[in-house]
Structure formats: structure tokens, C-alpha cells
Amino acid sequence: MSRQKYGLCFLAAVLLFLFSFAAFSGAGAMNDPDEKRPDILTIGSRSLAADRQMPLVQFLHDRHTRAVDGQCTRCHNQTTQNTPEFTFKGIADADITARMEMFHDYCIACHGQMKAEGSTGPMEAACRSCHNADFPIGSSWKDLAFDRSLHYRHVSSDAIVSSVSGTEDNCSACHHSFNEASKEIFYEQGKESACIYCHKAEPAVLNDLSEDNPQTVRSARQAAHDSCVVCHLTLTEKKAKTGPVECSGCHDAAAQAKIQTLEDVPRLKRNQPDIVLITGWESLGDDHDENAKLIAAHMDPVAFDHKLHEAQNATCTTCHHESLDACITCHTAAGDKKGGYVKLADAMHRMDSTASCIGCHTEHKQSENCAGCHAQMPDKSLRDQACTSCHNVDAKTRPQNMLTDPESAAGLAAAVLKTRTTSYEKVSMDQVPDIVTIGVISKEYHPSRFPHRMVVKAVFEKADKSEMARAFHGQELTLCAGCHHNSPPSMTPPKCGSCHGNTPDIAADKPGLMGAYHGQCITCHQEMAVASVLPTDCIKCHEKK
Secondary structure, X not given: OOHHHHHHHHHHHHHHHHHHOHHHXXXXXXXXXXXXXXXXXXXXXXXXXXXXXXXXXXXXXXXXXXXXXXXXXXXXXXXXXXXXXXXXXXOOOOOHHHHHHHHHHHHHHHHHHHHHOOOOOOOOOXXXXXOOOOOOOEEOOOOOOOOHHHHHHHHOOOOOOOOOOOOOOOHHHOOOEEEOOOOEEEOOOOOOOOHHHOOOOOOOOEXXXXXXXXXXXXXXXXXXXXXXXXXXXXXXXXXXXXXXXXXXXXXOHHHHHOOOOOOOXXXXXXXXXXXXXXXXXXXXOOOHHHHHHHHHOOOOOEEEEHHHHHHHOOOHHHOOOOOOOOHHHHOOOOOOHHHOOOOHHHHHHOOOOOOOHHHHHHHHOOOXXXXXXXXXXXXXXXXXOOHHHOOOOOHXXXXXXXXXXXXXXXXXXXXXXXXXXXXXXXXXXXXXXXXXXXXXXXXOEOOEEXXXXXXXXXXXXXXXXXXXXXXXXXXXXXXXXXXXXOOOOOOOOOOHHHOOOOOOEOOOOEOOHHHHHHHHHHHHHHHOOOOOOOOOOHHHHXXXX
């Protein structure tokens, strides 16, 4: 057998040896088909796996961490600061054959040592123990959302020390920029961004042994482990309160549910605006006539409450998916390579993306407070939308300097938003009918006494708690369309029987009156999770004769 072939088989034995560490960790045997774990890492060479038909190794990381009592440097390189780097020992400058042999040598040696101490793991001849095409354990790995709450807990931590002397906050301990000329990282205050903007997704195979791995910037996973796990390990040694160091601590659903969540999270310090005027033009010069042409060629601007939207989302990356720059920096009016040639209008109006305004608003309409009405309404195309709900600044009647000067534009946007907030028209409850009697099936049941005013009041109160609902409904009377769906807002809408007859109108896809009532009421109760009246509880609404 050639050295390379022997090495491959050895890698097989060594690496998936690591999975059979039940004796090391005290974990159960790996024969439970329903077992799922968050710590499964894939190790191996994609190219060799295809050429030699040797399955890649599925490695149980936490099992091995416990087996060596948390001594990460048993497998990982150690820095000059005596902290581990999360790459396997010695493989950085080695060719593929040498890398393969290193994995085999280290793993088998460790298994042998553990065997001498009374534990065991796969040895040389057990290639398929590690290279197992039918690996019986499924992955339960769950991405950790580093939301505003978790971010603030790190920002406010006394245990995390700033890397730049004289700075008030500890942002520099994690955030950095990269100097292309010197190939060094440095800290820029006020320029902090999400890690994923530079550190992209992990390749398909972790610890890939292939020599043609094109990555030059550490992946998001590797960067997070190099920073977060090392920091947690360092603080653990200092007996300070810190986060987890095992995979399950961050990537297990049950563990994530136990993470403390702050209800009132202070705003990020990133010099972000409170209110902005979103326009279709990126910049304007001093030429009055050219500015006038540019303004006339675009939709009216949008007065946007940036501060309010920050508070409604878990992270900035919900909207700012590639950078924290203004959307128009990448998504220009005409389309640009930086934004994947997605034009600004398309980026803002895509219904299938939560990074867009329309997409995010559409998703919010699925919440319990909104779905009772919106789940039964057909989605409108953009041409049917009321553009002025968002494009609420009449640019043609404004002085040009209010649109071209950033400070003046922000002031204009704030004034427009204040007017919209205060113009929400309420309905006097004494004008709303209290009890509505419905007797469409009174042959078998007594007429239903529908508590109309109570239901209307509950719907109005839910909408009043939502800034978005108040802004887009414009007035409380609009909410009546949730039931009276084909009539204009009115205190005296037509009776349901005006459109719905005693039998269904098949041609118009219109239910009969009884079907319309049941479809409307039952669907609303289901979507809004009304527990007091179950959909199957007929007697709750209809007393039987």
C-alpha cells in the first residue's frame, strides 16, 4: 500500500475515531437513530473524498473537549498569549498528504494514550469507525443570533477590556478594520460593522485538507471561535463570569433559550441618524437646474424613522445585509455591481425579502395582532399599493435646499413624521353598535348575539399599540375593512347579505352568507389565537333550540 493510500485510511481511522469517544466523555453509544447533537464538525478533503470514495469525517467536538478535560491545545495550536487557535496543529503550511498524516498521527496517538488510561477510541485498523458514510447522529446545530440584547451585554461588560487606551467603551476588543497596504487590522471608532460583512460563511467542509481552498479571510465561524471562545476561555481562567466554551453552549436550542434577554436595550453608539429622508438620488451638486431635473425624475422621498426601526429589529443586519452604509450606496437607482445590480426601487419593494421595506411589513402582517384581518386579504401587487403611505414628502413643493442639504432633509422628514403620527383619526366607541344579532341559521339555533363593540374595541386597541399600524391604516375606521372587506371605510357599511346570498356564487368564487360568516369569524379566531372561543365551539355563539 502506498504511503498516501495508507495515510488516507489512517485518516479514516483516526478522525472518526474521535466519534467513538463514548468512553472518554461518558456519553451514550452512537447507535440511537434519533440522537441529534449541535457539535458535529465535518473534516476531510472534498477532492480526495470524491476521488477515493472515502466518506468525510463527522467529528463530535464537545465529546472530545470533555475527553481531554478542556485542554484545547491538545489538538489546536497555541498562540504567544497561551490561548488556542482553532486550526488543527501544524496543518497550515503542509501539503495535503502531510495534513492527512498529521490528523492520523495526532488522533491515533491521543487514542493510544487514552487507552492506556482506561478509555479508548478507534485505532489504525478501524478506518470506517471515523469515515462512516452512514453516520447515525443528526445535527441539531442552531445559529446563534447575536442580537441587540446579547451585544449590549458584551458592550457593558467590565470583564472585556478595550484594546485601545483612552476609549470609554470596549468596542475595540472585538471590532476592527483591515489595512490592505500593511495587511494589519486596526480599530476605527464610529466605523464598527457586523463581523459577517468581512468574515463570510464557512466553506462546506470545516478544516478542509484541500490545498486549493480559496479563502483568504477567516470564515465567520472561525473568526467567531478565535475571538469569542478564546475570550471565554481566558475569562474562565480568571474566574470571571463569562460565556460558554463548548459548541452546545451557543448552538443548542435549549441552551439559547436560557440566555438572559434584556427587555430595554440601550441604543447602539454608532453615530447613526434618528430620522432620514430616503431619496432616489445618491448625491446632488450645486446646479439648481440639474437638481430640479433629478428630483422630478424620481418618486417623492420617504420620511423614515430610523431610530424606531432599530428598536423593532434584533440586529442591524436585518436591513443592512452587506454593510452599514445607506442602501443607495450599493443599490443605486440604475443598478450597480456593488448591489448585485439590484436597483434601489427593487431592493425596497421586494415582497420575498425581509431586508426590504415591503417584505418586512408583509412579514409583520402575519403576527397574531394583524393576521386576523390580513390573512384573509389577498396580497396586493405594488401597483395596487398606496405609494403615498411611504412616499409622503412632496418634493415638488419643497424648497430645493431642504432636499439637498442632509441636515435640512432630516428636519423635513421629522416634521412629516410628526404630522403623520398626530393625524391618526379615532372612532368614538358610542357610535359603534354594541350587539349585532345574526340569525342566518336560526332554524336550528337561536340567533347569534355578536359582541360587536367589544370586538371592535379589542381590534382598535391592538392596532393603536403599533406605530406601523397607525401609520399605514391612517385612521381607526380603516380597520373595519378587516370584516367589511369590500366596502369603503364607513360607520354604516352595507350588510353582509348585500353581497353574500343564501347559496354560494361559484362563478364569482364567493361563499354563501353562512359560509362567509363562519369563514370570517373562525379564521380570525384561529389567526389571532382567540382561546376564549374555539373554532369548534358552536354553542359558544349559537344557542341550540
